[in-house]
Amino acid sequence: MQEIISRLDGIFRRVFEDDSIKVRSEMTANDVDRWDSLSHIAMITAVEKEFGIKFKLKELVTMKNVGDLIRLIEIKTSS
Amino acid sequence: MREVSIRRAETRDTGFVVEAIIAAEKSGSGPLSYAAIFDLDEGEMARLLWQALEEDLEGQEVCLSHFLIAELDGVPAAGCASWIEARDGIPSGQIKANLLFHLVGQNVWKRAADRLKAVAETSIQRSVGAAQLESIYTKPDFRGNGLAPQLIEEHLKAHRALNPEVERAQLILFKNNARAAHVYRKIGFEQIAERSGTHPLLDSILSCPAKIMMEKQL
Numbered sequence: 437m438q439e440i441i442s443r444l445d446g447i448f449r450r451v452f453e454d455d456s457i458k459v460r461s462e463m464t465a466n467d468v469d470r471w472d473s474l475s476h477i478a479m480i481t482a483v484e485k486e487f488g489i490k491f492k493l494k495e496l497v498t499m500k501n502v503g504d505l506i507r508l509i510e511i512k513t514s515s
Numbered sequence: 516m517r518e519v520s521i522r523r524a525e526t527r528d529t530g531f532v533v534e535a536i537i538a539a540e541k542s543g544s545g546p547l548s549y550a551a552i553f554d555l556d557e558g559e560m561a562r563l564l565w566q567a568l569e570e571d572l573e574g575q576e577v578c579l580s581h582f583l584i585a586e587l588d589g590v591p592a593a594g595c596a597s598w599i600e601a602r603d604g605i606p607s608g609q610i611k612a613n614l615l616f617h618l619v620g621q622n623v624w625k626r627a628a629d630r631l632k633a634v635a636e637t638s639i640q641r642s643v644g645a646a647q648l649e650s651i652y653t654k655p656d657f658r659g660n661g662l663a664p665q666l667i668e669e670h671l672k673a674h675r676a677l678n679p680e681v682e683r684a685q686l687i688l689f690k691n692n693a694r695a696a697h698v699y700r701k702i703g704f705e706q707i708a709e710r711s712g713t714h715p716l717l718d719s720i721l722s723c724p725a726k727i728m729m730e731k732q733l
Contacts, residue, residue, distance in 0.1 A: 464604065465606060465609060472608065472635065472638075473606070473608035473609050473611065473612035473635075474612065474631055474632065474635055476609050476612055476613075477612050477613070477616045477624065480613075480616075481621060493570065493572075493613060493614065493617040496613040496617070497572055497574075497605065497610050497613050497614070498603075498605075499605070500603065500604040500605055501604070
């Protein structure tokens with residue numbers, strides 16, 4: 437999990453243009469200034485590329501916070 | 516007196532709801548913003564909206580089960596969508612972006628990046644927990660029968676009954692849509708926000724580069 441978080445830190449800092457971001461499980465779009473609907477898609481595509489995975493629509497629309505994202509990455513990279 | 520009945524949209528209403536979304540987006544005679552953003556013709560965009568409605572993803576406006584339909588003498592004459600913003604913690608804009616990205620695919624989305632950024636300049640944030648009203652549309656032949664206010668009131672009645680914690684209703688419209696703003700003012704909505712964009716692409720995408728949000732206390 438720590439490795440996933442550390443890779444997500446890099447993606448979030450790049451996509452949301454903020455070098456001080458530290459990814460937390462409970463983090464949501466409300467906690468990040470530049471996390472809007474457009475940067476959200478940029479973040480998702482960057483995560484898919486970084487981890488070599490593909491999210492389903494139903495998975496994306498039930499993702500409430502970064503913790504949900506981390507759990508999905510764990511499941512998809514371990515299968 | 517013509518008989519009005521209001522009911523929840525069903526699968527058979529998908530065509531009418533697509534018409535409502537397109538007409539509301541065009542806001543009179545303007546361009547269809549979705550089509551302009553993704554560089555699709557209106558037919559392609561209608562098919563894409565149809566697919567989006569088939570997904571029936573709650574919490575955003577392109578969701579069939581969020582629509583109420585007003586029938587006049589048994590004919591669908593008006594429609595309006597409503598939902599509670601971010602009730603499950605996910606903003607409607609994020610759900611809709613996921614849905615559209617899923618439907619158009621990565622290449623079309625990438626090509627639309629500049630136009631999406633332009634439109635984002637006019638985006639007004641909806642309040643978490645507030646009832647949202649969108650795609651309020653009456654077919655031209657049926658205008659003047661007060662159908663839109665009846666649909667809005669029916670939505671608000673349902674929200675009051677099912678979600679008593681909801682304190683306000685909001686809607687967003689183009690600033691130049693004075694006729695609609697007048698109707699909403701008459702039923703208790705007041706303007707609370709305005710946002711304009713200056714991006715040069717906006718003129719070819721939206722019927723007006725400025726939007727307003729109106730709100731009503733429930």
